Amino acid sequence: MNAAAPSPALPDDLCARLRDTLLEQGFTTTGVRDLLGAGPHAALTRGEPEAAARATREAGGLGSLVRLFLLGGTEAAPPLPGLDALVAGGLLTRTPDGVRAAMDLRPYGEEDASGEALWYVLSDLDTPAARQDRDHVTGVGGASLTLASSLVRTAVRDTLDLGTGCGVQALHASRFSGRVTATDVAPRALATARATLALSGVRNVDLVEGPWLAPVSDRRFDAIVSNPPFVPGPARVEYVYRDSGQAGDAALAGLLRDLPARLRPGGRAQLLGSWLHVRGEDWPDRVRSWVPEGCDAWIVQREVTDPALHVGTWQRDAGLDLSAPATRAQAAAWLDWLEAERVEAVGFGFLLLRTVPDGRAPEVVVEDLPGELADPLNAEMAGWLDRVDWLRNHARDEALLGARLTLSPSATLERYAVAGDEGWSDAGAAVVLADGPQWRHEVDEPAAALLAGCSGALPLAELFALLSFAHDRPVDALVQAALPAVREFVRHGVLLPAGAAR
Template identity: 85%
Template sequence: MLSDSTCARLRDALLAAGYTTTGVRELLGPGAHAALTRGELEAPARATREAGGLGSLVRLFLLGGTEAAPPLPEIDALVEGGLLTRAPDGLRAAMDLRPYGEEETDWFVLSDLDTPASRQDRDHVTGVGGASLTLASSLVRTPVADTLDLGTGCGVQALHASRFSTVVTATDVAPRALATARATLALSGITNVELAEGPWLEPVAGRTFDAIVSNPPFVPGPARVDYVYRDSGQAGDAALAGLLRDLPSRLRPGGRAQLLGSWLHVRGEDWPERVRSWIPPGCDAWIVQREVTDPALHVGTWQRDAGLDLTAPSTRAQAAEWLDWLEAERVEAVGFGFLLLRVVPDGRSPEIVIEDLPGELADPLHGEMAGWLERVAWLRDHPSDDALLGARFRLSPSATLEHYSVAGSDGWSEAGAAVVLADGPQWRHEVDEPAAALLAGCSGALPLEELVALLSFAHDRPADELVRATLPAVREFVRHGVLLPA
C-alpha cells in the first residue's frame, strides 16, 4: 500500500490538477456528470478530451482508461504501492481513487475497484457506496472529544468524524481495509485518526468514547463469511443484536452511537418489539426503518452487489441455500435502517422510539438526528402533564396544513387533514380541527394550558377532555419537530 510520504505528494498533485469534487463536476457539466453516476462512460469521456491533466486523471481513475503520462508523481512508487499497473500503452488504475468531501473539504477515498471480479474477493474493500453515504449524511455534528469508527473499511466515516472529533479511533478486522483507510486518511490530509486492528470491540477493550459510528457487516443470512465487508459470521441479525447490547458499555454518560443495520421480520413476532429487546437499560434509542424487502429481493440484491452472475449454477445454489435458511427461520421480510443510541445520564428514564420512514429523503438526516436527541432530552426534563401545559411552543416554520378529499357520487367531499413538514424527513401527522387550531396558535406567546382553554371555549368541549386528547399528540409533535419549545 502507499506510504504516507507518497500519499502527501500524490495529494498535492491531485489538488494542483483540480481533481476535486468541484473540479470534476465543473469539467464534466451536469449531463456528463449525471451519466458518470449512472455508469455511462462515453459522455464523460468526451468531456475530458481537451481537459489536459484533469481530463487525464478523470479518464484514469473514474473511467477506467489507460493514460500514457498522467500528471502524477513517483510513478514507480504508485505502481509498487498498488495504485497503478503498467499496460503496454501506458498506466491503468489498479485501485479506485476518487475525490470526496463535504462543505468545501477536499478528501480522496481509496478503495478496491468496483468490478465484478474485484467484488468477489473475500477481503474486498468497498468505496463510497450508498450505505456509507446514507450513514455519513445522518451523523450528528455536535463536537466531541473522541469518536470510535467501528469497522472503518476504506475510512469514509472516519473522514466525517474527524471534523467534529478531537481524535478518532478507527478499527477493522481486515488488515487490507486498515491499510486502505490509512492511505485514504493520508491522501485527505487527516491526522487526528488512529487505526487499530481486531474484531468488533476487542481493539478498544476498556476504553470509552463520546461517540461511536459504525457501518457494520449487517446482511442477514446463514452463519458464514463470504465477504468481510458485509457478512458478520453470525446467523441472521444476531451480530447486530449483540452489538447493540455491547455498545453502551463503550460510551460515556450522554454519549451517542449511530449505525446502520438490518433486522429480520419473523413470522409470528412483532419486529419493533424484537428490536426493542436488544436495547439495554439506560439508553435512549431511535430506530428508523427505511426499507423492507422480501426474502427473494434481499438475496438477489446482495448477490448483485457481489458482482455474481445470477444465472450461474453456483450463484443459484447459493441463493437456494440462503432462501432455505430464511424459510427455516420463518423470515417474512428484512428491514433496513438507522439506529441512534444515547446513554442517558443520571439514571433517568430513557426514551425508545421505533418507527418507519419510507420514501425519499429530501435533506440529509444529521440535523434531524441531532434535533431528536435535543427534543427527547427536553421532554425528559418536562415529564409531567403540568410541566407540558406550562410550556410555550412555536410551530415549525416548515409546517403546512393539507386538506384532502375523496370522490363520491356527489363529487368531492373532505376526508381529513394532515400537518406536514416540508424539510427533513417530511413527517406527516393526521389532525382534526381542534388539533389544527392548537398548532396554529402555537406562536410562543401563550403557554399550552391557555391555548387549550381557548380551544375548550371555541369548540364547546370540556377542558379536561381536550387535555387528555392533546398531551400525547403534543409529545409526538415535539419528538418529530412539528412543535418546538419556545
C-alpha cells in the same frame, strides 16, 4: 471466490506528494464536475462513461486523471509523481500502453460552516471480478453516504469508527472529533484506510486492528459510528465487509447490547443495520428488545425487502452471475435458511443510541420512515436528541401545559376530500413538514386549531382553555386526548419549544 489482492503500500510521504499533485491539477469534486458539465457528470454517476470521456479530450492533465481514475482508462504519461512507486505501492499497474488504475481513487468531500473538505478515498475497483474477493474493500457506496449524511455533527473529544473499511466515516468524524480511533478486523482494509487518510491530509485518526469492540475493550468514547457487516443470512463470512459470521441479525443485536459500555455518560452511537421480520413476531418489539437499559434509542426503518429481493440484491452486489449454477445454489441455500427461520422480510435503517444518566427515564422509539428524504438526516438526528431531552424535562403534564410552543415554519396543513353523489365532502386533514423527513400527522379540527395557535405567545394550558370554549368541549377531556399527540408533535419537530430553531 478470487484470491485476496495485496494490500496497498503507499508511504505517507508519497501520499502527500500525490495529494499535492491532484490538488494542483484540479482533481477535486468541484473540479471534475466543472470539467465534465452537468449532463456528462450525471451520466458518469449512472455508470455511463462515454459522455464523460468525450468531455476530457482537450482537458490536459485533469482530463488524464479523470480518464485514469474515474473511467478505467490507460494513460501513457499521467501527471503523477513517482509512477514506479505508485505501481509498487499497488495504486497503478503497468500495461504495454502505459499505466491504469489498480485501485479506485476518487475525490470526495463535504462542505459545512468551516469550509469544504478536500478528501480522496482509496478502495478496491468496483468490478464484478474485484467484488468477489473475500477481503474486498468497498468505496463510497450508498450505505456509506447514507450513514455519513445522518451523523450528528456536535463537537466531541473522541469518536470510535467501528469497522472503518476504506475510512469514509473516519473522514467525516475527523471534522467534529478531537481524535478518532478507527478499527477493522481486516488488515487490508486498514492499509486502504491509512492511504485514504494520508491522501486526504487527515491526521487526527488512529488505526487499530481487531474484531468488533475487542481493540478498545478498555476505553470509552463520546461518539461511536459504525457501518458494520449487517447482511442477515446463515452464519458465514464469504465477504468480510458484509458478513458478520453470526446467523441472521444476532451480530447487530449483540453489538447494540455491547455499545453502552464503550460510551461515556451522554455518549451517542450511530449505525446502520438490518433486522429480520419473523413470522408471528412484531418487528418493532423484536428490535426494541435489543436496546440496553439506560439508553435513549431511535430506530428508523427505511426499507423493507422480501427474502428473494434481499438475496438477489446482495448477490448482485457481489458481482455474481445470477444465472450461474453456483450462484443459484447459493441463493437456494440462503432462501432455505430464511424460510426455516420463518423470515417474511428484511428491514434496513438507522439506529441512534445515547446513554442516559442514572435515574432518568430513557426514550426508545422504533418507527418507519419510507420514501425519499428531502434533506440529510444529520440535523434531524441532532434535533431528535435535543427534543427528547426537552420532553424528559417536561414529562409531567403540568410542566408540559406550562410550556410555550411554536409551530415549525415548514409545517403546512393539507385538507382532503372524497367525491360522492353530491360532490366533494371533507375526509380529513394532515399537518406535513416540508423539510427533513417530511413527517405527516393526521389531525382533527381541535388539533389543527391547537397547532395554529402555537406561536409561543401563550402556554399550552391557556390554548387548551381557548379551544375548550371554541369547540364546547370540557378542557380536561381535550387535555387528556391531545397531550400524547403534542408530545409526538414535539418529538418529530412539528412543534418546537419557543425560541428553539428547527
